[in-house]
Amino acid sequence: MHAFTYFFSFLLMLPVALSAQPVTASVQMQRTLFNERNSKALYARLTGELQRKMPRDSFSRLITHYAKLGTWRSAEPGPTLQGTYHYKVQFDRETMDLAFGLDQKARLTSFSLTPWKPLTPDPPHAPLPSSNALATNFDRRLDSLVRQVIDQKRPTSLSIGIIDGLTRRTYGYGETFAGSGQIPDTTTVYEIGSITKTMTATLLALAIQAKKLTLKTPVNTFLPDSIPLLQRDSVVVTVETLANHTSGLPRLPTTIGTGTFDPQDPYRHFDRQRLFSYLRTATLASKPGTTYQYSNLGAGLLGTLLEIVWGRSYEQLIQEQICRPLHLTKTSSQLIASLEATMAQGFDDQFRPMSAWRFQSLAGAGAVRSTIADMIRYAQAQLASTTPLSQAMTIAQEPTFAKNGVPVIGLGWHYMPNGWIWHNGGTGGYSSFICLNRRTQQAIVVLTNKSGGIADALAVPLQRIVTN
Structure with a gap:
């Protein structure tokens, strides 16, 4: 209904x-x-x-x-x-x-x-418990900032990871479940939402290295013949334009809310058949490569194309090509039992419990869940030049689209004016943010179990603390 x-x-x-x-x-x-x-x-x-x-x-x-x-x-x-x-x-x-x-x-x-059901008012602004020992001036500055944002946004579980050169720090605030008294630790699992797109970009870069495709390969190369050429003004959609959001495809397929659809789990039933059916009549809003327009559809389609290119599922690809080489032991695009056991309960911005999201054909846009420990390892790999994935990660970070001469985006990774690269994420019950700077060897990761941009509100102020 x-x-x-x-x-x-x-x-x-x-x-x-x-x-x-x-x-x-x-x-x-x-x-x-x-x-x-x-x-x-x-x-x-x-x-x-x-x-x-x-x-x-x-x-x-x-x-x-x-x-x-x-x-x-x-x-x-x-x-x-x-x-x-x-x-x-x-x-x-x-x-x-x-x-x-x-x-x-x-x-x-x-x-x-x-x-209709009675709505839960915002909880009282009692101080949330924390693992922050307040042992250093940095700890205290971070705690002061975090509590200001917590007072406004009220997540129940918040995990922060900081890399500053050779120093790594992690902090937990709140409770993994309301009333549990369990402060989130480095093994607490969150949905990371669209940060998944940076992993999809890494998989693309690995496919380029393996000479399975190039950035200029038209997407129709891997699509069924029944799908018309995706183009506008004689310019075709390429894998690069999917990765940097300049394909002209909309944010989401207009048919995602039709047919079998779960409003609490909106991507669950959108499978490859429905994706290809949509593409048969899809129109582009702009000439590919000319206009930035954020598209979950484009990133999800890229994930499906990589499945076709490699002959592996998206989960198999991230496990074999990213998680195992980087030792990310609690990261997956699937809601497996070992992750579910330590997953923080998600809430929407009105503190209503939300179910986990599951994906099919659009997994490359936002299916991954992870921990602060794994995401710090992932960020460290993005900073490094000596890991098995360093070259691929460098390819994904390089600018591919600029506006007025200023880099806007690489492959998945967005650019800040100060040279940091970043991506955020949001699902029904979680929000997340990652930003990093290879030149200064610094990175910040924020994971929360409440939607509504809490991680975004923290990330830029945290960057000022880290860099000063």
């Missing part, structure tokens, strides 16, 4: 809090337009950013899907959690939780309907 719900809200930025009057007026507007089934007018009330993420036809299907609930009868105000407004909405057939955000012009920055 609620196939589109979580998928739609997951793509959105945190909204801005407004006074009660425009919020009430927005609810009345939404109710009127919904009951009129006027999806066109309702779509016009979305911000431009939201419209870019949800095409008009997909939004119309969403409203048609919700129409099965019947007439919207009433709306009772609920809590406002981290800037998201909640209303208990009574329809003919079900009671739903309306969650939405508004910008300063009262345009919708988010919109979702889920079955």
Whole structure:
């Protein structure tokens, strides 16, 4: 009944809090337009950013899907959690939780309907336990910064890893499960989300070294003949444009929310057959190689192409070519029992428990889960010049796309103005961040069990502490 719900809200930025009057007026507007089934007018009330993420036809299907609930009868105000407004909405057939955000012009920055259940308010701001011994000035500066962000974002489990030359530091804050008293340690498992893309880029670089392809190889080389040439203005999509987000493909396939779909596990049922079916009618938003447009679809497709190139599953590829050479013993794209046993419970930005995400054809975009110990080893390998993967990692880090002469991205890795490279990650219940600088031999990894950009909020301030 609620196939589109979580998928739609997951793509959105945190909204801005407004006074009660425009919020009430927005609810009345939404109710009127919904009951009129006027999806066109309702779509016009979305911000431009939201419209870019949800095409008009997909939004119309969403409203048609919700129409099965019947007439919207009433709306009772609920809590406002981290800037998201909640209303208990009574329809003919079900009671739903309306969650939405508004910008300063009262345009919708988010919109979702889920079955109603009492929402858990943000927990009291009691100090979270920590493994930080506060033994050095660096420890104390880090602790002060972390607790400022924790007070605002409230993760329940947070792991941090720092590399500064030959020094490695790891810190744990909070609890792996609320009320457990268990501070996260170096073996606590988190979903790392889109940091997976840097591993996919490494696999691509290894395939280049093995002369199985080049960066300029057209993706159709490995696709079924039934899929038309992916091109625009006579320029074809190459494996390079998949890796650096300049292919012109959208962020996600527009068909991911159709057919069999689990809103709590949105990538689970999107298999290779559905991926190829989508590609048969896919259109590109821009000429390949000319415009940066972040695409989970592109990175996921690259992972599938590498499976075809190597004749191995994505899990087999990362285990054989990355995890074993680097001794990453608790890293996997699969939710195996040995990882699940020490995995921190994930929460969304409203502190609702979230299930783990599973992937099929888009595994290369975000399927990996790992620990702070393994991710520090991974970061160390990215800094090194003497590991079995050093040459491939160098290839993946080299800039492949620039704007106004300034590097934007390599293969998967994004560039900061100060020369550091980085990637973040976010799934239904986790957020993550990694950044590193080969010249200074420094790296930072942040893993949390709560969505909503907590890791992003910590990473750049942590970088200032590390470099000063």
